[in-house]
Amino acid sequence: MLEKIAHIKQEFSSDLAQANDAQALENLRIKYLARKGSIAALFYELKSVSPEEKPALGKALNELRTFAQSAYDDAKLKLEQSSDSTELPFDVTLPGRPVSVGTKHPITQTIEEIVRIFKGMGFTVATGPEVETDYYNFGALNFPPDHPARDMQDTFFIAKDILLRTHTSPVQIRYMEQHKPPVRVVIPGRVYRNEAVSARSHVLFHQVEGLYVDEGVTMGDLKGTLVAFVKQFYGSSVKYKFRPTFFPFTEPSADMYISCFICNGKGCSMCKYAGWLEILGSGMVHPHLYENVGYDTEKYTGFAFGMGVERIAILRHGIDDIRLFTENDLRFLKQF
Ligand code: PHE
Numbered sequence: 001m002l003e004k005i006a007h008i009k010q011e012f013s014s015d016l017a018q019a020n021d022a023q024a025l026e027n028l029r030i031k032y033l034a035r036k037g038s039i040a041a042l043f044y045e046l047k048s049v050s051p052e053e054k055p056a057l058g059k060a061l062n063e064l065r066t067f068a069q070s071a072y073d074d075a076k077l078k079l080e081q082s083s084d085s086t087e088l089p090f091d092v093t094l095p096g097r098p099v100s101v102g103t104k105h106p107i108t109q110t111i112e113e114i115v116r117i118f119k120g121m122g123f124t125v126a127t128g129p130e131v132e133t134d135y136y137n138f139g140a141l142n143f144p145p146d147h148p149a150r151d152m153q154d155t156f157f158i159a160k161d162i163l164l165r166t167h168t169s170p171v172q173i174r175y176m177e178q179h180k181p182p183v184r185v186v187i188p189g190r191v192y193r194n195e196a197v198s199a200r201s202h203v204l205f206h207q208v209e210g211l212y213v214d215e216g217v218t219m220g221d222l223k224g225t226l227v228a229f230v231k232q233f234y235g236s237s238v239k240y241k242f243r244p245t246f247f248p249f250t251e252p253s254a255d256m257y258i259s260c261f262i263c264n265g266k267g268c269s270m271c272k273y274a275g276w277l278e279i280l281g282s283g284m285v286h287p288h289l290y291e292n293v294g295y296d297t298e299k300y301t302g303f304a305f306g307m308g309v310e311r312i313a314i315l316r317h318g319i320d321d322i323r324l325f326t327e328n329d330l331r332f333l334k335q336f
Pocket of ligand 1: 167209210282304305306307
Protein backbone atom coordinates (compact mmCIF):
# COMPACT_ATOMS: atom_id res chain seq x y z
CA MET A 1 0.00 0.00 0.00
CA LEU A 2 2.89 2.33 0.61
CA GLU A 3 3.76 1.89 -3.02
CA LYS A 4 0.25 2.88 -4.03
CA ILE A 5 0.53 6.03 -1.93
CA ALA A 6 3.82 6.94 -3.58
CA HIS A 7 2.36 6.25 -7.00
CA ILE A 8 -0.67 8.45 -6.44
CA LYS A 9 1.54 11.23 -5.17
CA GLN A 10 3.61 11.06 -8.33
CA GLU A 11 0.55 10.91 -10.56
CA PHE A 12 -1.01 13.84 -8.71
CA SER A 13 2.16 15.94 -9.15
CA SER A 14 2.35 15.35 -12.87
CA ASP A 15 -1.39 16.05 -13.34
CA LEU A 16 -0.99 19.23 -11.34
CA ALA A 17 1.92 20.39 -13.49
CA GLN A 18 -0.31 20.14 -16.54
CA ALA A 19 -3.42 21.68 -15.03
CA ASN A 20 -3.16 25.29 -16.17
CA ASP A 21 -6.75 26.35 -16.40
CA ALA A 22 -9.73 26.38 -14.03
CA GLN A 23 -11.41 23.37 -15.63
CA ALA A 24 -8.25 21.20 -15.42
CA LEU A 25 -7.80 22.15 -11.77
CA GLU A 26 -11.40 21.21 -11.03
CA ASN A 27 -10.91 17.85 -12.74
CA LEU A 28 -7.82 17.34 -10.61
CA ARG A 29 -9.76 18.06 -7.45
CA ILE A 30 -12.46 15.57 -8.41
CA LYS A 31 -9.95 12.88 -9.31
CA TYR A 32 -7.89 13.08 -6.11
CA LEU A 33 -9.49 15.15 -3.40
CA ALA A 34 -13.23 14.71 -3.71
CA ARG A 35 -15.28 12.33 -1.57
CA LYS A 36 -15.05 9.66 -4.29
CA GLY A 37 -11.48 10.55 -5.32
CA SER A 38 -8.48 8.24 -5.19
CA ILE A 39 -7.17 9.55 -1.86
CA ALA A 40 -10.53 8.84 -0.21
CA ALA A 41 -10.41 5.37 -1.74
CA LEU A 42 -7.04 4.72 -0.06
CA PHE A 43 -8.48 5.76 3.30
CA TYR A 44 -11.22 3.22 2.69
CA GLU A 45 -8.59 0.50 2.03
CA LEU A 46 -6.83 1.47 5.27
CA LYS A 47 -9.71 -0.07 7.21
CA SER A 48 -8.71 -3.54 6.11
CA VAL A 49 -4.96 -3.48 6.82
CA SER A 50 -3.50 -5.21 9.87
CA PRO A 51 -3.35 -3.26 13.14
CA GLU A 52 0.50 -3.36 13.08
CA GLU A 53 0.70 -1.65 9.69
CA LYS A 54 -2.07 0.87 10.33
CA PRO A 55 -0.17 3.66 12.13
CA ALA A 56 2.59 4.02 9.54
CA LEU A 57 0.21 3.77 6.58
CA GLY A 58 -2.25 6.17 8.20
CA LYS A 59 0.51 8.70 8.71
CA ALA A 60 1.71 8.42 5.09
CA LEU A 61 -1.84 8.74 3.81
CA ASN A 62 -2.50 11.82 5.93
CA GLU A 63 0.67 13.39 4.60
CA LEU A 64 -0.44 12.71 1.04
CA ARG A 65 -3.80 14.29 1.64
CA THR A 66 -2.32 17.42 3.23
CA PHE A 67 0.24 17.72 0.48
CA ALA A 68 -2.35 17.34 -2.31
CA GLN A 69 -4.81 19.71 -0.71
CA SER A 70 -2.32 22.54 -0.19
CA ALA A 71 -0.73 22.07 -3.64
CA TYR A 72 -4.19 22.29 -5.14
CA ASP A 73 -5.10 25.40 -3.06
CA ASP A 74 -1.88 27.15 -4.08
CA ALA A 75 -2.43 26.43 -7.76
CA LYS A 76 -5.98 27.66 -7.60
CA LEU A 77 -4.99 30.94 -5.91
CA LYS A 78 -2.23 31.51 -8.44
CA LEU A 79 -4.62 30.96 -11.31
CA GLU A 80 -7.14 33.45 -9.88
CA GLN A 81 -4.50 36.10 -9.33
CA SER A 82 -3.03 35.79 -12.79
CA SER A 83 -6.42 35.98 -14.44
CA ASP A 84 -7.11 39.16 -12.40
CA SER A 85 -4.17 40.98 -13.87
CA THR A 86 -4.72 40.04 -17.48
CA GLU A 87 -8.51 40.07 -17.81
CA LEU A 88 -9.85 43.40 -16.43
CA PRO A 89 -13.57 43.41 -15.63
CA PHE A 90 -14.06 46.44 -17.90
CA ASP A 91 -12.97 47.56 -21.33
CA VAL A 92 -10.17 50.09 -20.99
CA THR A 93 -10.42 51.05 -24.65
CA LEU A 94 -13.97 52.47 -24.32
CA PRO A 95 -14.12 56.28 -24.47
CA GLY A 96 -14.69 57.94 -21.06
CA ARG A 97 -18.06 59.27 -19.95
CA PRO A 98 -18.14 63.08 -20.10
CA VAL A 99 -18.02 64.79 -16.67
CA SER A 100 -20.70 67.46 -16.50
CA VAL A 101 -19.31 70.71 -15.16
CA GLY A 102 -21.66 72.96 -13.17
CA THR A 103 -22.23 76.65 -13.84
CA LYS A 104 -22.35 79.54 -11.41
CA HIS A 105 -25.76 80.48 -10.06
CA PRO A 106 -27.06 83.70 -11.72
CA ILE A 107 -27.12 85.40 -8.29
CA THR A 108 -23.46 84.49 -7.71
CA GLN A 109 -22.61 85.79 -11.18
CA THR A 110 -24.40 89.08 -10.51
CA ILE A 111 -22.70 89.54 -7.11
CA GLU A 112 -19.31 88.80 -8.65
CA GLU A 113 -19.84 91.39 -11.36
CA ILE A 114 -20.99 94.10 -8.92
CA VAL A 115 -18.04 93.37 -6.61
CA ARG A 116 -15.60 93.39 -9.54
CA ILE A 117 -16.66 96.91 -10.54
CA PHE A 118 -16.31 98.27 -6.98
CA LYS A 119 -12.95 96.55 -6.55
CA GLY A 120 -11.84 98.50 -9.60
CA MET A 121 -12.68 101.69 -7.68
CA GLY A 122 -10.57 100.67 -4.67
CA PHE A 123 -13.18 98.91 -2.52
CA THR A 124 -12.38 95.72 -0.60
CA VAL A 125 -14.85 92.95 0.32
CA ALA A 126 -16.17 92.05 3.78
CA THR A 127 -18.93 89.75 5.08
CA GLY A 128 -20.84 89.34 8.32
CA PRO A 129 -23.22 86.91 10.10
CA GLU A 130 -26.74 86.17 8.84
CA VAL A 131 -27.98 85.60 12.39
CA GLU A 132 -27.70 88.98 14.04
CA THR A 133 -28.53 90.74 17.26
CA ASP A 134 -31.19 93.43 17.45
CA TYR A 135 -28.37 95.87 18.24
CA TYR A 136 -26.48 95.43 14.97
CA ASN A 137 -29.53 95.08 12.72
CA PHE A 138 -31.44 98.02 14.24
CA GLY A 139 -30.12 99.73 17.38
CA ALA A 140 -26.62 100.65 16.23
CA LEU A 141 -28.12 101.74 12.88
CA ASN A 142 -30.12 104.44 14.64
CA PHE A 143 -33.50 102.67 14.69
CA PRO A 144 -34.85 103.77 18.09
CA PRO A 145 -36.69 101.06 20.07
CA ASP A 146 -40.38 100.94 19.15
CA HIS A 147 -39.80 103.43 16.36
CA PRO A 148 -42.12 102.83 13.42
CA ALA A 149 -39.12 102.75 11.11
CA ARG A 150 -38.67 99.13 12.19
CA ASP A 151 -41.94 98.36 10.43
CA MET A 152 -40.28 99.06 7.10
CA GLN A 153 -38.82 95.58 7.38
CA ASP A 154 -40.67 92.55 8.60
CA THR A 155 -38.27 90.62 10.74
CA PHE A 156 -37.81 86.91 11.52
CA PHE A 157 -36.95 86.78 15.22
CA ILE A 158 -35.08 83.76 16.63
CA ALA A 159 -35.18 84.91 20.25
CA LYS A 160 -35.96 88.22 21.93
CA ASP A 161 -32.88 90.07 20.68
CA ILE A 162 -31.67 87.61 18.04
CA LEU A 163 -32.93 87.69 14.46
CA LEU A 164 -32.16 86.92 10.84
CA ARG A 165 -30.66 90.10 9.44
CA THR A 166 -33.10 92.07 7.29
CA HIS A 167 -30.34 93.88 5.39
CA THR A 168 -26.55 93.86 5.05
CA SER A 169 -26.26 97.23 6.85
CA PRO A 170 -25.34 95.64 10.25
CA VAL A 171 -21.99 94.75 8.67
CA GLN A 172 -21.31 98.51 8.32
CA ILE A 173 -21.23 98.67 12.13
CA ARG A 174 -19.23 95.45 12.53
CA TYR A 175 -16.71 96.63 9.96
CA MET A 176 -16.28 100.12 11.48
CA GLU A 177 -15.82 98.57 14.95
CA GLN A 178 -12.86 96.63 13.56
CA HIS A 179 -11.31 99.22 11.20
CA LYS A 180 -10.29 102.86 11.48
CA PRO A 181 -10.97 105.20 8.51
CA PRO A 182 -10.38 105.37 5.64
CA VAL A 183 -12.96 102.63 5.05
CA ARG A 184 -13.93 101.59 1.55
CA VAL A 185 -15.76 98.26 1.52
CA VAL A 186 -18.51 96.31 -0.26
CA ILE A 187 -20.48 93.66 1.63
CA PRO A 188 -22.40 91.00 -0.32
CA GLY A 189 -24.68 88.59 1.52
CA ARG A 190 -28.03 86.94 2.21
CA VAL A 191 -30.83 88.75 3.97
CA TYR A 192 -34.25 87.62 5.24
CA ARG A 193 -37.65 89.24 5.51
CA ASN A 194 -40.91 87.89 6.78
CA GLU A 195 -42.98 88.50 3.68
CA ALA A 196 -45.47 86.50 1.67
CA VAL A 197 -43.60 84.67 -1.10
CA SER A 198 -44.72 85.76 -4.55
CA ALA A 199 -43.30 86.39 -8.02
CA ARG A 200 -42.00 89.76 -6.81
CA SER A 201 -40.92 89.17 -3.19
CA HIS A 202 -39.27 86.40 -1.24
CA VAL A 203 -38.29 85.65 2.36
CA LEU A 204 -34.68 85.16 1.31
CA PHE A 205 -32.71 87.39 -1.03
CA HIS A 206 -29.31 89.02 -1.44
CA GLN A 207 -27.89 92.51 -1.08
CA VAL A 208 -24.60 94.21 -1.77
CA GLU A 209 -23.86 96.93 0.77
CA GLY A 210 -21.26 99.65 0.26
CA LEU A 211 -19.54 101.91 2.78
CA TYR A 212 -17.03 104.69 2.21
CA VAL A 213 -15.81 106.76 5.19
CA ASP A 214 -12.90 109.19 5.22
CA GLU A 215 -12.13 112.85 5.84
CA GLY A 216 -14.06 115.14 3.51
CA VAL A 217 -16.32 112.58 1.78
CA THR A 218 -19.33 114.36 0.26
CA MET A 219 -22.64 113.68 -1.46
CA GLY A 220 -20.75 114.41 -4.68
CA ASP A 221 -18.56 111.36 -4.00
CA LEU A 222 -21.68 109.28 -3.41
CA LYS A 223 -23.15 110.31 -6.74
CA GLY A 224 -19.89 110.03 -8.64
CA THR A 225 -19.21 106.53 -7.32
CA LEU A 226 -22.72 105.20 -7.97
CA VAL A 227 -22.94 106.79 -11.43
CA ALA A 228 -19.58 105.22 -12.34
CA PHE A 229 -20.99 101.89 -11.16
CA VAL A 230 -24.26 102.02 -13.16
CA LYS A 231 -22.42 103.12 -16.31
CA GLN A 232 -20.09 100.14 -16.07
CA PHE A 233 -22.86 97.74 -15.16
CA TYR A 234 -25.65 98.90 -17.51
CA GLY A 235 -23.64 100.69 -20.21
CA SER A 236 -22.56 104.31 -20.59
CA SER A 237 -25.81 105.46 -22.22
CA VAL A 238 -27.93 104.65 -19.15
CA LYS A 239 -29.88 107.60 -17.70
CA TYR A 240 -30.17 107.94 -13.91
CA LYS A 241 -31.73 110.07 -11.20
CA PHE A 242 -31.61 110.34 -7.40
CA ARG A 243 -34.75 110.90 -5.38
CA PRO A 244 -34.90 111.84 -1.67
CA THR A 245 -36.04 109.12 0.71
CA PHE A 246 -35.60 108.11 4.36
CA PHE A 247 -33.38 105.60 6.15
CA PRO A 248 -32.62 105.91 9.88
CA PHE A 249 -28.91 105.27 9.24
CA THR A 250 -28.32 107.85 6.50
CA GLU A 251 -29.02 111.60 6.32
CA PRO A 252 -29.70 112.80 3.72
CA SER A 253 -30.89 109.65 1.94
CA ALA A 254 -31.55 109.01 -1.74
CA ASP A 255 -32.91 106.20 -3.89
CA MET A 256 -31.19 105.79 -7.22
CA TYR A 257 -33.19 105.09 -10.37
CA ILE A 258 -32.04 104.19 -13.86
CA SER A 259 -33.95 104.61 -17.10
CA CYS A 260 -35.77 101.41 -18.02
CA PHE A 261 -33.57 99.63 -20.51
CA ILE A 262 -36.41 97.54 -21.83
CA CYS A 263 -38.52 100.48 -23.10
CA ASN A 264 -35.86 103.20 -22.89
CA GLY A 265 -38.03 105.30 -20.59
CA LYS A 266 -41.23 105.13 -22.66
CA GLY A 267 -43.02 102.89 -20.17
CA CYS A 268 -43.53 99.10 -20.19
CA SER A 269 -44.60 96.27 -17.88
CA MET A 270 -41.03 95.89 -16.54
CA CYS A 271 -40.93 99.46 -15.14
CA LYS A 272 -44.68 99.43 -14.43
CA TYR A 273 -45.08 102.22 -17.02
CA ALA A 274 -42.91 104.63 -15.00
CA GLY A 275 -39.97 104.60 -17.41
CA TRP A 276 -37.66 104.37 -14.38
CA LEU A 277 -36.40 101.49 -12.26
CA GLU A 278 -35.32 101.85 -8.63
CA ILE A 279 -32.03 100.02 -8.18
CA LEU A 280 -30.59 101.01 -4.79
CA GLY A 281 -30.90 102.99 -1.57
CA SER A 282 -28.11 105.28 -0.40
CA GLY A 283 -27.18 108.25 1.74
CA MET A 284 -24.61 110.03 3.87
CA VAL A 285 -23.81 107.95 6.97
CA HIS A 286 -25.70 109.31 10.00
CA PRO A 287 -23.32 110.69 12.68
CA HIS A 288 -25.01 108.51 15.33
CA LEU A 289 -23.39 105.50 13.65
CA TYR A 290 -19.96 107.06 14.10
CA GLU A 291 -20.72 107.65 17.77
CA ASN A 292 -21.72 103.99 18.13
CA VAL A 293 -18.39 102.76 16.73
CA GLY A 294 -16.15 105.42 18.30
CA TYR A 295 -15.31 107.47 15.20
CA ASP A 296 -14.70 111.22 15.50
CA THR A 297 -17.92 112.76 14.11
CA GLU A 298 -16.17 116.11 13.49
CA LYS A 299 -13.45 114.55 11.43
CA TYR A 300 -15.13 111.90 9.30
CA THR A 301 -17.98 111.79 6.82
CA GLY A 302 -19.00 109.05 4.45
CA PHE A 303 -21.68 107.46 2.35
CA ALA A 304 -23.37 104.08 2.25
CA PHE A 305 -25.57 102.27 -0.22
CA GLY A 306 -27.42 98.98 -0.49
CA MET A 307 -28.74 97.20 -3.57
CA GLY A 308 -30.93 94.13 -4.02
CA VAL A 309 -29.14 91.52 -6.12
CA GLU A 310 -32.23 89.55 -7.24
CA ARG A 311 -33.85 92.74 -8.46
CA ILE A 312 -30.78 93.65 -10.49
CA ALA A 313 -30.50 90.13 -11.96
CA ILE A 314 -34.24 90.07 -12.78
CA LEU A 315 -34.04 93.39 -14.61
CA ARG A 316 -30.92 92.35 -16.43
CA HIS A 317 -32.13 88.98 -17.71
CA GLY A 318 -35.86 89.75 -18.01
CA ILE A 319 -36.78 87.09 -15.41
CA ASP A 320 -40.42 87.32 -14.39
CA ASP A 321 -40.45 85.34 -11.13
CA ILE A 322 -38.02 85.75 -8.20
CA ARG A 323 -38.88 82.24 -6.94
CA LEU A 324 -36.97 80.71 -9.86
CA PHE A 325 -33.69 81.60 -8.13
CA THR A 326 -34.32 79.22 -5.24
CA GLU A 327 -36.04 76.32 -7.02
CA ASN A 328 -32.86 74.61 -8.29
CA ASP A 329 -34.45 73.87 -11.66
CA LEU A 330 -31.56 73.10 -14.01
CA ARG A 331 -33.61 74.14 -17.06
CA PHE A 332 -33.62 77.66 -15.56
CA LEU A 333 -30.08 77.69 -14.13
CA LYS A 334 -28.41 76.36 -17.29
CA GLN A 335 -29.43 79.47 -19.23
CA PHE A 336 -26.90 81.69 -17.47
N1 PHE B 1 -30.32 98.77 4.12
C1 PHE B 1 -31.18 99.44 3.20
C2 PHE B 1 -32.29 98.46 2.75
O1 PHE B 1 -32.24 97.32 3.05
C3 PHE B 1 -30.44 99.93 2.00
C4 PHE B 1 -29.43 101.00 2.32
C5 PHE B 1 -28.14 100.67 2.64
C6 PHE B 1 -29.80 102.35 2.30
C7 PHE B 1 -27.21 101.65 2.93
C8 PHE B 1 -28.87 103.33 2.59
C9 PHE B 1 -27.59 102.98 2.91
O2 PHE B 1 -33.22 98.85 2.11
